Amino acid sequence: MERIPILHxxxxxxxxxxxxxxxxxxxxxxxxxxxxxxxxxxxGVLIDISALDTVDSYIARVxxxxxxxxxxxxxxxxxxxxxxxxxxxLVEMGVALPGIRTAxxxxxxMALLSAARSGxxxxxxxxx
Amino acid sequence: xATEVKTKIPEVLEKQEAGILTDWMKEQVxxxxxxxxxxxEGDLREQSGRFLQLLRVSARANDLMHIQGPNWAPLRxxxxxxxxxxxxxxxTSSETATFVLSFKQPLFTRLRQSHDDLDGLxxxxxxxxxxxxxxxxxxxxxxxxxxxxxxGRQAKEMFELSTPxxxxxxxxxxxxxxxxxxxxxxxxxxxxxxxRIAQTQAQFAIIDITGVPTVDTQTAQNLLKTVNATxxxxxECIISGVRPQIAQTMVHLGVNLAGVITKSTLAGALAVAxxxxxxxxxxxxxxxxxx
Numbered sequence: 001m002e003r004i005p006i007l008h009x010x011x012x013x014x015x016x017x018x019x020x021x022x023x024x025x026x027x028x029x030x031x032x033x034x035x036x037x038x039x040x041x042x043x044g045v046l047i048d049i050s051a052l053d054t055v056d057s058y059i060a061r062v063x064x065x066x067x068x069x070x071x072x073x074x075x076x077x078x079x080x081x082x083x084x085x086x087x088x089x090l091v092e093m094g095v096a097l098p099g100i101r102t103a104x105x106x107x108x109x110m111a112l113l114s115a116a117r118s119g120x121x122x123x124x125x126x127x128x
Numbered sequence: 129x130a131t132e133v134k135t136k137i138p139e140v141l142e143k144q145e146a147g148i149l150t151d152w153m154k155e156q157v158x159x160x161x162x163x164x165x166x167x168x169e170g171d172l173r174e175q176s177g178r179f180l181q182l183l184r185v186s187a188r189a190n191d192l193m194h195i196q197g198p199n200w201a202p203l204r205x206x207x208x209x210x211x212x213x214x215x216x217x218x219x220t221s222s223e224t225a226t227f228v229l230s231f232k233q234p235l236f237t238r239l240r241q242s243h244d245d246l247d248g249l250x251x252x253x254x255x256x257x258x259x260x261x262x263x264x265x266x267x268x269x270x271x272x273x274x275x276x277x278x279x280g281r282q283a284k285e286m287f288e289l290s291t292p293x294x295x296x297x298x299x300x301x302x303x304x305x306x307x308x309x310x311x312x313x314x315x316x317x318x319x320x321x322x323x324r325i326a327q328t329q330a331q332f333a334i335i336d337i338t339g340v341p342t343v344d345t346q347t348a349q350n351l352l353k354t355v356n357a358t359x360x361x362x363x364e365c366i367i368s369g370v371r372p373q374i375a376q377t378m379v380h381l382g383v384n385l386a387g388v389i390t391k392s393t394l395a396g397a398l399a400v401a402x403x404x405x406x407x408x409x410x411x412x413x414x415x416x417x418x419x
Binding site: 079080081082083084086087088090091092096097102103104105108109 | 319322323326329330331354356357360363
């Protein structure tokens, strides 16, 4: 079964989703991320969904779950690169993804994670 | 329609064109629906003359009942133009229709003079009435169509004007909203804003609602949707221009704006964005005496 690769970079995990998500793949990703956080003691997870044209409510929920699970495992999650059409669809469906951080692109997402790591309070927006 | 009695309408139109025109002009100028402020008498005379001339030519074919036919095309075209220009000039639909309908009296008068037998007269009066009514209705329809075209174009222009996304600073977008925010418009506003955020990678979007007259639950809900969508994309959304009455209404309606940054002025919102981007606006040098 195909799996989404999880890259380990320093203290962070990098997940770039480049294929269409289906339910089984999402659940597998959720398992893998938790597993890898535990293995690598990563402090942050960056999920890049800029290649995704559609995100259904189940995938959105899995993303929310990953964020919460990482939280429990002491890692921050940031979701980057959501497309305008995806954002509109999610909002129209009433999915607001509470508790998940977002950034416009991978660079900003990384900055956000680093800022959160450097011991500042979570209000810091991760600007250079 | 009985065809035994030959119609004298074409004949009357041929022979007495000038007389009918004079009578008709008198009729139109005296009528209450005339608008000397919008249309000069000279222009009206020209239009009337042209109408009469085209009617005469079209009536020659003796086919008075089918104004949709090819014989009547020039006259229809003329009435289209006339309705369009009158719609633009600001005439009402009755004023426009009266142009054609007022032609009845001069025509009837002439018909009465040229007929000896009562049957023929009745027949011709009926034909003339039916014809002019059709032409009048056609004019009204053309008038309404022109008006609808104008309204449609204006609505389209307003729609285009309604969603200007401006770059206030590098990485800070501004979206002044003027007028009511209905669902259709929110959709457009949201799409335009998110597209621009994706395009410019701007971190902040300021929605200024100074120009929104009232906020109801629907509007508030739509605003919240936009804010949430912006946040999902990874940008921050600030709402500015919240007037005191609107703040009161929102609280009374029980709209939950928790977690949304709201400011009373656009300047305040810009200050928040500057602060979060670690930017500051300072005087270049300490103020000196020369101002």
